[in-house]
Amino acid sequence: MYAAPVSRLIAELSRLPGIGQRSAQRLAFHLLRASSEEAAALAEAIQEMKRTVGLCERCFNLAVGPLCRICEDPRRDDDTLCVVEEPSDVIPMERTNEFRGRYHVLGGALSPIDGVDPEDLRLEELFRRVEGGGVREVVVATNPTTTGEATALYIADSLRERAPSATVTRLASGLPVGADLEYADEVTLGKALRGRSSL
């Protein structure tokens, strides 16, 4: 229907989350009308992000370079680790200003239906970090969904065996059941952090 390059851009855009065919068309035509500089700036921003941003070698949060900003920050406490499912879950946690420890990003949650086993997550890396010593408390902040809860239990069971000296805690259940951490507000999340209990 359109010239081939336009169709190609529409096809690529419509693969993005939350972008349907119609929005993709609107974006493509907007870019078609935009100046070459504007279009180039967008393309470069995407390429630069892909070139420079990777995962932190230690916690698997997003990082420019080998370590993320939180792992590089000397003022953070090494003895508390907060375990989240996705890098996007770090942001709401940081906004609470309640947590001064470091993170560990799993890259998902256990889900037999989707074929996600422990080996598909950064769990072994987490256990090694805790076994290495120096971690007093592991705060499991996976989502309060079925898969997030099962993952939390799995972590607690495994750490009880592999690093019995570390305490494993779970966020207090003030979060709406089935919700994603990503959408929780600071106040609720802050309360959940302060009221955490042993797993």
Place this chain on the structure above:
Amino acid sequence: MRVTRLTARDFRNHSRVELELGPRLTVLHGPNGAGKTNLLEALYFGCVGRSCRTSNEREVVRSGEGVARVTVEGEDEDGRHLIEVGFSPGEPKNARVDGARIERPADASVRPLVSVFLPDRLELVKGPPSPRRAHVDRLVGALWPARAQARAAYSSTLGQRNALIARIRAGRSAPSLLEPWDSELARHGAELMRHRRDACALLVGPFCARAGDLGLHGEVELRYRPRSRAETVEELTDELRERRASDLERGFTTHGPHRDDLELRHEGRPLRAYGSQGQQRVALLALLFAERDALADHGRTLLMLLDDVMSELDRERRERLSGLVLAGGQALITATEAEHVPAGRGPGVTLARVEDGKVWVEAGASDGSWRAAPRAA
């Protein structure tokens, strides 16, 4: 919410109908094929957002037309409300409450709670347990809205556990991974069982009383029959753990509240297997009225839609059923003969004749009789 008015356009055999409902009861009578059940279905469609008769919803659109529309007007403590549902096959439904668009009509907080009796609902009494579990769980959600999510949480955990069993059998996951899923399943399962037990406890008394009212003589029982005897999460976890080997062998989760049942008994025997057609019918009605009682105690009124309930009852039982209907909430009854509904005339009752897709109000709302009465008093 009490429904005051129903309008339907191009719904089944009705091209355009308007009906003012009686605040207590509306009786629709007319010959076979007139469109009585269709009107009852339209009311359900407007209140709940789907059909109570068919899963193939294109059937509700009048032949030769493209869109069926239903509006339901009503009032509650906050004032008047308007629910509009438009449906065109192949497209998402267009539902509005007080003018604002909503995703799923069932989520609308102003909509009335509806309970339906259709002849094929006898399956609830004589059929397999799964619709009975679903029925009890819906009642739980109506009684205590915050508890409604327990069923969904249990089902999704069960789905995960069954998927894991399949993976373990295929050698793709380790059996030890069952541990966290057993704990999760037990946590949601124990909660679901507690909710069901609570709901059934509220029904036991009213069920026996209503069954007696409707002339089901002899000893009547309603029993929650959980699959598991566990009283706590820990006990249920242990039970699941004990069955791991056999679950792995059979390929699915064999134990837990997804195998519960609600048993209705008469004279010491399950009505499901031993009851006569008439006894099963009365038992279903007694169950629906018991639910109305339980909901009333929780401050929620019910709109009961009773299709063709009178046809197989004798005169005495018709009288008793009429009495029960008028005793609380709001109801709509269809019947081929007006005389089959002894309560068909009186204050708060609308009597309407349906014939060939048209409706005439013979007594009640439109002739002003029930309106005039309170003003005169």
